[in-house]
Amino acid sequence: MTTLASAPEQTATAPAATPTRTRRRGARKVTSAGPLTHVLLVLTAFLSVFPLYWTAVAASKTNAELAGTPPPFLPDADLFTNIGRAMEEAPIGLAIVNSVIVAGCITVGTVLCSTLAGFAFAKLRFRGNKTLLGLVIGTMMVPTQLAIIPLFILIAQLQWVDHLQAVVLPTLVSAFGVFFMRQFLSQALPDELLEAARVDGASTMRTFWSVVVPVARPAMAVLAMLTFLTAWNDFFWPIIALTSENPTVQVALAGLGGGYVPDTAVIMAGTLVGTLPVLVVFVVLGKQIVGGIMQGAVKG
Amino acid sequence: MTIASDDPRVAAAAAPPPSVPPAPATAARRRRSRLTRNRWGYAYVAPFFLLFAAFSLYPFLYTAYISLHDVRLSDLDGAVFVGFGNYTELLQDEFFWNAARNTLTIGILSTVPQLAIALGLAHLLNYRLRGRTFFRVAMLMPYATSIAAATLVFAQLFGHDYGLINTLLEAVGFDRIDWESGSWTSQIAISVIVTWRWTGYNALIYLAAMQAIPNDLYEAATLDGASRWKQFVHVTIPALRPTILFTIVVSTIGAVQLFGEPLLFSGNGMTNGGVSNQYQTLGLLMYDQGWTNFRLGQAAATAWTMFLIILVVVGVYGLIARRRARAER
Amino acid sequence: MATVTFDSATRIYPKSDRPAVDGLDLQIGDGEFLVLVGPSGCGKSTSLRMLAGLEEIDAGSIRIGDRDVTDAPPKDRDIAMVFQNYALYPHMTVEQNMGFALKIAGVPKSEIATRVAEAAKILDLEDYLGRRPKALSGGQRQRVAMGRAIVRSPQVFLMDEPLSNLDAKLRVQTRTQIAALQRRLGVTTVYVTHDQVEAMTMGDRVAVLKDGLLQQCDTPGTLYERPANTFVAGFIGSPAMNVITGPVVDGGVRLAGAVLPVPRERLLRAAGDGGRVTVGFRPEAVELAPEGVPVVVNVVEQLGSDAFLYATLGASDDGDVLHTADLVVRTEPRSAPAVGETVHLRVREGGLHVFDPVSQQRID
Numbered sequence: 001m002t003t004l005a006s007a008p009e010q011t012a013t014a015p016a017a018t019p020t021r022t023r024r025r026g027a028r029k030v031t032s033a034g035p036l037t038h039v040l041l042v043l044t045a046f047l048s049v050f051p052l053y054w055t056a057v058a059a060s061k062t063n064a065e066l067a068g069t070p071p072p073f074l075p076d077a078d079l080f081t082n083i084g085r086a087m088e089e090a091p092i093g094l095a096i097v098n099s100v101i102v103a104g105c106i107t108v109g110t111v112l113c114s115t116l117a118g119f120a121f122a123k124l125r126f127r128g129n130k131t132l133l134g135l136v137i138g139t140m141m142v143p144t145q146l147a148i149i150p151l152f153i154l155i156a157q158l159q160w161v162d163h164l165q166a167v168v169l170p171t172l173v174s175a176f177g178v179f180f181m182r183q184f185l186s187q188a189l190p191d192e193l194l195e196a197a198r199v200d201g202a203s204t205m206r207t208f209w210s211v212v213v214p215v216a217r218p219a220m221a222v223l224a225m226l227t228f229l230t231a232w233n234d235f236f237w238p239i240i241a242l243t244s245e246n247p248t249v250q251v252a253l254a255g256l257g258g259g260y261v262p263d264t265a266v267i268m269a270g271t272l273v274g275t276l277p278v279l280v281v282f283v284v285l286g287k288q289i290v291g292g293i294m295q296g297a298v299k300g
Numbered sequence: 301m302t303i304a305s306d307d308p309r310v311a312a313a314a315a316p317p318p319s320v321p322p323a324p325a326t327a328a329r330r331r332r333s334r335l336t337r338n339r340w341g342y343a344y345v346a347p348f349f350l351l352f353a354a355f356s357l358y359p360f361l362y363t364a365y366i367s368l369h370d371v372r373l374s375d376l377d378g379a380v381f382v383g384f385g386n387y388t389e390l391l392q393d394e395f396f397w398n399a400a401r402n403t404l405t406i407g408i409l410s411t412v413p414q415l416a417i418a419l420g421l422a423h424l425l426n427y428r429l430r431g432r433t434f435f436r437v438a439m440l441m442p443y444a445t446s447i448a449a450a451t452l453v454f455a456q457l458f459g460h461d462y463g464l465i466n467t468l469l470e471a472v473g474f475d476r477i478d479w480e481s482g483s484w485t486s487q488i489a490i491s492v493i494v495t496w497r498w499t500g501y502n503a504l505i506y507l508a509a510m511q512a513i514p515n516d517l518y519e520a521a522t523l524d525g526a527s528r529w530k531q532f533v534h535v536t537i538p539a540l541r542p543t544i545l546f547t548i549v550v551s552t553i554g555a556v557q558l559f560g561e562p563l564l565f566s567g568n569g570m571t572n573g574g575v576s577n578q579y580q581t582l583g584l585l586m587y588d589q590g591w592t593n594f595r596l597g598q599a600a601a602t603a604w605t606m607f608l609i610i611l612v613v614v615g616v617y618g619l620i621a622r623r624r625a626r627a628e629r
Numbered sequence: 630m631a632t633v634t635f636d637s638a639t640r641i642y643p644k645s646d647r648p649a650v651d652g653l654d655l656q657i658g659d660g661e662f663l664v665l666v667g668p669s670g671c672g673k674s675t676s677l678r679m680l681a682g683l684e685e686i687d688a689g690s691i692r693i694g695d696r697d698v699t700d701a702p703p704k705d706r707d708i709a710m711v712f713q714n715y716a717l718y719p720h721m722t723v724e725q726n727m728g729f730a731l732k733i734a735g736v737p738k739s740e741i742a743t744r745v746a747e748a749a750k751i752l753d754l755e756d757y758l759g760r761r762p763k764a765l766s767g768g769q770r771q772r773v774a775m776g777r778a779i780v781r782s783p784q785v786f787l788m789d790e791p792l793s794n795l796d797a798k799l800r801v802q803t804r805t806q807i808a809a810l811q812r813r814l815g816v817t818t819v820y821v822t823h824d825q826v827e828a829m830t831m832g833d834r835v836a837v838l839k840d841g842l843l844q845q846c847d848t849p850g851t852l853y854e855r856p857a858n859t860f861v862a863g864f865i866g867s868p869a870m871n872v873i874t875g876p877v878v879d880g881g882v883r884l885a886g887a888v889l890p891v892p893r894e895r896l897l898r899a900a901g902d903g904g905r906v907t908v909g910f911r912p913e914a915v916e917l918a919p920e921g922v923p924v925v926v927n928v929v930e931q932l933g934s935d936a937f938l939y940a941t942l943g944a945s946d947d948g949d950v951l952h953t954a955d956l957v958v959r960t961e962p963r964s965a966p967a968v969g970e971t972v973h974l975r976v977r978e979g980g981l982h983v984f985d986p987v988s989q990q991r992i993d
Contacts, residue, residue, distance in 0.1 A: 037424045044421060045438035048500055051453045052441060054464065058456065066462055117348040126341030132349070139356060141610055143557045145586050145603040149596050150362035151355065153376055170355040178348055192716035195683050200730035200777075201704035204340045210729075214720035233446035235560040236583075240591065253448040257455070257564050264456055275449045282444040286437035293440070293501065294508035 052279065058268035059083070066264055082269035086256065089266055090244065092273050095252035100277075102167050102238075102248055103231035109172040110227045111220050118181025119212050123194060133182070139175040144236050152240055166241040167248065171231060177223055184219035185212070222292030225285060232278050249274040367600035374594050386601035396602070398577055399585040402487065406562075406581060407555035409491035410498075415547055418499050419540075422506030423532060436507075439500030447560035450497055455480075455567050458489045480566070483578040490561050490579055498554075502547050509543040510536060545621050549614055556610050559583030582606050631707075631784040631817060633657040633680065637689035640675050649675045651841040652689065657834075660815045662808065663846075664832030666822055667864070672841040673821045674789055680819060681710050681787050693784060709778035710787040714794060715770050717762040717777075723749075724758040727776045748776040751810070768799050775807070779814070786811070786818040792827065804831055825865050829853070837861050855982075859989040862909050862982060868937060868957045872909040874986050882906050884922045885942040889976065895983045895992050907984040912937060912959040914980025917966070921973035924956055929965050936965040943971055 058066055060079035086092055120126070121133050151170055160166035189212060197207040213220075235250045242248060244255040256270045282289065367386055369379040390396045425435060442450065457464050458479040466476040479485045513536065521531045537544075558581045562573050571588040573580025580588070582602060590599030635655040641648045650672040657663045665673040678684035680691055682703035690699040698706045709730075717726050727748060728741040736744075749755045752772040762770055771791060778786055791807070792800045808831045811818050822828055828835045829849040836846035837860070845857035856862035862870045875882040877899070881890040891908060899906040923943030930937040938958040958974060966972050983992045 034427075037427055037429075041421075041424055041429070041435050044500075045435055048439050048441050048496070051450070051457065051496070052445065054457070055449075055453050113348045113351065117345040120341040120344035124341035124344065126339060129341060132345060136348075136352075139352065141553060141607075141614060142356065142360065143553065143583075143603070143606050143610060145557060145559075145583060146363050146607050147356060147359035149366055149590060149600050149603065150359035153362075153596075154359075156376070169351070173348070173351045173356050175352075190714065190716065192712045192714055193718065195681075195703075196710070196712060196716035196718075196777075197729075198683065199681060199703045199708065199710045201733045202729075206733065208344075211718060214718070217720075229444055233444075233448075235447045250446050250448045253446070253452060254564060257448070257452045257567060264459075264462070267452055268456065271449045271452050275445055278444050278446075279441070282441065283437070286440065287433050289444075290433070290436045290440055290504060293504050294511075 052275070055268050055272050055275070058264060059272040060269075061265055063263065063265050078265070079269070082265045083273055085263075086266045086270035086273065089263075090252040090256045090270060091247065092249070092252055092270055095247045095249045095274065096277065098164060098247065099232055099249040099274075102164050102171075103228050105164075105168045106171050106231040107224050107228045109168070110174045110177050111224050113172060114174055114177030114181045114223060115213065115216055115220055116208075117178045118183075119185055119189075119208065119216070121178065121182040122185035123189060123191070123212075136175045136178050139173075140179070148237060148240055151237070155241055161241060162243050162246045164246075167234075167238050170237060171234065174227065177227065180223055181216065181219060185216055188219070189215050219295075222288065222295065225281075225289050225292060229278060229282075229289075363600045363603055366597055367604050369597045371596040371600075372594050373590065373596050376596075379597075382597065386597050387605070390598065390601050390605060395577065395580070395585060396582075396605075399573075399580050399582045402573070402577075402579055403556060403558065403581045403583075406487050406491055406494075406558060406579070407552065409487060410494035410558075411548070411551045411555055413491075414495040414499050415502060415544070415551065417495070418502035418547075419506055419544075421499065421503035422510055423536070425503065425507050426510045436504060439503060441500070442497045443501040445497065447497070448564060450493055451561050451564040454489065454493045454496070455565055480574065481578070483576075486565070486574060486579045490558075490565055493561050493565075494555075494558070498551070502551075505547060506540060506543060509540050513539045541621075541624075545617060549617060552613055552617075553610055556606055556613075557583050559587065563587070582609075631694035632659050632692075633663075633785055633817060633819065634692040635676070635680075635689070636692065638676070638679055638686050638691055639688040640672075640679055640684055641687045648672075648687075648841050650679065653843055655836060655843065655846060657817060657819065660817055662811050662818045662820065662831060662833045664820045664822060664828040664835045665838060666825055666828035666835055667838035667844075668823065670840075671838040673823075673838050675841075676838070677787050677789055677819055677821045680706075680785070681708055682706050707784040708787055709781045709783040709785075711774045711778050711789065711791045713790040715762075715774040715791075717770060717773055719762055722759050722761055723754060723765070723773050723776075726762070726773055727780045730777070730781050744780050744782075745776075748779045751779065752776045767795055768803065771795060771803060775810070779810075782816075784817065786816050786820075788818065788820045790822055791820075792822070793824075800827075807831065826867065829865065835865075837864060839864075855991065855993075856909075857991050859907060859909065859984050862984070862991075866911060868912050870909045870911045870982070871915075871956045872907060872984070873942075873956075874905055874907040877904045877906050882908055885924070887920075887922045887973070889922055889981075891981065891983060899983055899985055899992050903986075905986045907986045907989070909982040909984060910976045910980050912957040914977050915958045915974050916977055917958075917960060917964075917972050918975035919973060921975040923971050923973055924958070926966050926968055926970050926972060927955075929968055931962055931965070933962065936960050936962040938965065938972075940972070 056079075057073060057075050059082050060076040061082075062078055065076070117136075121129060121136075147170070155161055155163075155166040158166075193211055193215070194207060197211050202210060233250065234248075235254070238248045238251050239254055242251050244251065247255065253271060253274050256267050366379070368381060368383060370382045370385070371379045421439065425432070429435065456462075458466075460466060460476060460478050460480070463479075465479075470476055477485055479489045517535050517539070518531055521535050526534065562579045562581050562584050563571060565579065566572075566574060571584055571592045573584050573588075583606070586599045586602040586606070589595050589602060633655075634657070635653045637652045637654060638650060639648050639652050640650040653672075653676055655663075665676055667673050675684055679686050680693075682698070682701060682705075686699050690697055692698065693706060693708070718729065721729065724745055727745045731741045731744065745758070746755070749758055752775060754769070754772055754776055757765060757769060757773075762773065765773065771794070774791065778788075788807075792803055795803060804827055820831060829852075832849060834846055834848055835852055837844040837852065839860050845852060845861045847855075852861060852865045856865060856870070859872050863872055873882075873884060875884050875889075877883075877896060878888055880893070881888040881896070883889075889908065891906065896906060924938075924940035925943055926938050926940045928939040930939070936959070938956075938960060940956050940958060942956070956974075960966075984990060985992055
């Protein structure tokens with residue numbers, strides 16, 4: 001007997017037609033926050049944001065102004081001069097274009113691979129699926145360091161050093177993504193929906209595109225945001241695979257920071273330009289990203 | 301739930317499943333694997349595992365192979381088999397022990413306060429709040445900042461002459477600190493960067509777990525006369541234990557691999573982690589061995605050692621967690 | 630339109646010793662409305678899913694019309710299914726939901742539109758064709774699920790507890806509508822429910838299952854009048870039939886010191902084993918009498934048109950009742966006795982069922 005028929009009183013409360021996210025929002029404590037709570041939170045928020053604000057301040061000053069006492073706390077007019085100098089020191093414009101390409105490709109590829117594999121692990125029964133899933137989870141423990149030497153030899157032999165595909169391809173492997181999509185689809189995709197598609201005559205592929213992907217869309221969006229962020233900020237492998245001739249933002253920033261005579265204003269200007277795109281995205285989509293991380297946390 | 305394979309041959313071509321001998325159809329009980337077994341599963345996981353095999357598994361094993369050889373970055377084909385020579389050399393290398401010590405202290409300095417603060421923050425965020433989303437997004441901003449950007453900014457903030465932190469210290473009557481050159485101070489500074497980037501993220505993870513705790517547990521505790529602090533200790537923390545373990549494991553894995561922060565903190569692109577290697581971590585040491593000294597075999601041995609350290613530490617956590625769980629039963 | 634035949638169809642789930650459905654034999658006529666009913670875990674849904682092709686058949690076979698579909702995938706069986714939770718595609722409109730199967734089958738767009746419009750008209754869904762399932766009430770979703778099945782004009786409708794997510798009032802309404810619709814369309818229908826009232830009101834015939842075994846398959850009237858065994862007797866009818874086992878005495882069975890008369894020939898066939906017999910009588914087949922089986926009234930339920938007495942057999946020092954069952958008795962609401970009173974029961978003419986105490990099978 002299926003669980004469906006043996007426990008109608010359980011399934012009855014959650015009609016399959018609306019696979020609502022089952023996150024509990026009701027478990028909110030009634031207690032309102034006191035003044036102390038607010039003070040602490042404002043302080044934390046300040047500490048979280050201040051270094052970024054200070055980046056903008058420092059980027060808009062001359063070095064002489066920065067060295068003054070007391071230090072300046074308001075942005076100034078030298079911002080564009082400093083950015084211009086940073087652009088001369090390091091190819092920040094090229095780096096941003098490269099980062100967009102790299103992070104974009106990684107995001108599309110990762111979300112696709114993860115949704116396919118996550119669906120298979122969540123809903124398809126095939127020989128060895130548990131073992132393979134265990135392998136995926138185990139992969140999350142493996143440090144990046146373990147792969148980079150052979151990868152470096154590989155891309156050297158393929159003459160891919162300084163080519164973007166050298167960064168994109170290895171980074172497409174996201175065990176987290178597979179696991180994340182699996183967790184989401186196990187809950188959000190009712191078996192009956194797949195059975196209905198089967199009875200309706202849909203092939204497995206058709207079912208995937210017409211039924212699974214639409215249901216998975218919210219999780220795919222969250223995964224895309226997180227993947228893009230991670231890819232944009234990725235440091236270790238890009239700094240090995242790329243040089244400052246054709247850098248991503250992080251590689252360019254590392255080059256900027258590693259200059260012979262540290263020029264604070266210029267470094268901060270470069271940091272600002274390289275960080276601003278993600279911060280803008282983050283401020284716009286912040287709510288969704290927060291929701292995504294919390295959702296992943298409960299399921300994971 | 302399964303989906304019938306529409307054409308197993310297609311799927312089989314994409315990823316050959318282990319061959320199943322066709323069972324003879326007996327009258328008593330026929331085996332019809334066709335309806336519930338789905339070979340399409342292999343096709344769906346194939347893209348991931350092909351990439352995984354090419355860019356994770358193969359390098360993983362090849363690193364093991366390299367770690368048993370003397371390989372120079374300048375002469376990749378001239379590998380000489382040295383057995384466990386790289387490992388024994390590593391264990392006798394004072395740089396290795398120094399880096400291991402640094403990794404441990406920075407790991408503790410960054411992980412323990414980070415998770416403790418995150419837990420407290422999550423508790424605060426769990427109250428009914430005005431501007432909930434604002435606080436959450438603000439606390440996640442550091443997570444969105446890259447290691448490179450964060451480290452460059454903090455390197456300036458921790459600067460000796462013009463750094464804001466020293467200016468602040470001086471303003472309240474302390475001496476300026478040369479953060480970079482001191483052993484403890486540099487490690488504290490690096491831990492601050494790590495803590496800054498990850499505290500908000502972990503707070504959100506804890507918050508999500510706290511919100512999943514059924515409210516009636518708190519109601520029952522209130523009826524039993526438990527104070528808010530008692531509720532936090534006796535209801536929240538036990539319910540959060542799996543999540544806490546999860547964050548500890550993730551933070552530990554991150555701490556063992558710590559690389560970008562110490563690399564960029566020096567401000568000169570050097571891989572030695574300070575003049576007296578006072579903040580050289582294992583990740584940095586490995587990079588130093590491979591890409592500064594061109595000794596890939598040695599670097600591979602360090603990488604595998606790091607992985608073994610992670611396995612041991614995670615294994616110990618698992619044992620402790622299991623023992624605790626058993627003790628409570 | 631077609632007949633459906635289960636021929637010793639068996640399903641054994643992996644890692645389970647006991648078959649979920651054990652050698653099911655069932656012939657369903659063309660255009661017939663057959664209800665599969667039984668308690669949780671009896672195998673009714675599994676049977677339906679075997680017919681749908683969602684569950685393997687480990688032994689035996691299933692035919693639709695003359696065609697053996699035992700190994701056919703669902704799409705080749707020409708069936709349509711209504712799921713308990715409706716399983717509507719959440720991202721598609723009502724129209725797209727209903728037309729999805731046709732679209733996959735490559736039916737021309739204009740024909741899809743016509744057929745969807747027809748079904749929508751029948752089900753009174755015309756105003757909702759552009760909506761997503763989320764924007765519909767439970768009853769509307771249920772109708773969309775029905776519509777999705779109707780649009781395909783299949784040979785067989787399969788319905789898996791399609792009403793269990795509706796509230797009680799809507800369920801009663803919808804039940805009548807589905808039954809009427811099925812008669813109008815004349816499509817062979819297999820309907821699963823755990824609710825015996827639903828089964829009795831809707832089915833041309835009702836198949837009662839328990840533990841994967843078919844107990845009885847017959848018209849609702851016959852199931853009620855002549856239950857094949859004590860399980861069916863207790864399962865069909867509400868309140869349930871009173872079933873008691875007691876020692877055989879001359880002319881009947883002794884209950885609480887009194888003798889309940891049982892026809893001689895049936896008594897003889899039942900008494901083969903240890904001198905006991907199982908008898909059953911429905912609450913409405915009993916009347917209060919000056920003489921008869923004494924019972925003590927525990928609770929009186931006044932329903933307006935009827936009153937039900939919940940009673941236990943009266944005191945008896947010889948302990949002759951083997952199952953000290955609680956009894957339910959229907960009486961006239963005005964003359965209902967008070968709680969605590971002892972009354973005497975007599976079974977009306979033709980109201981007594983006799984069962985073998987060991988095999989539990991009916992004896993005529």
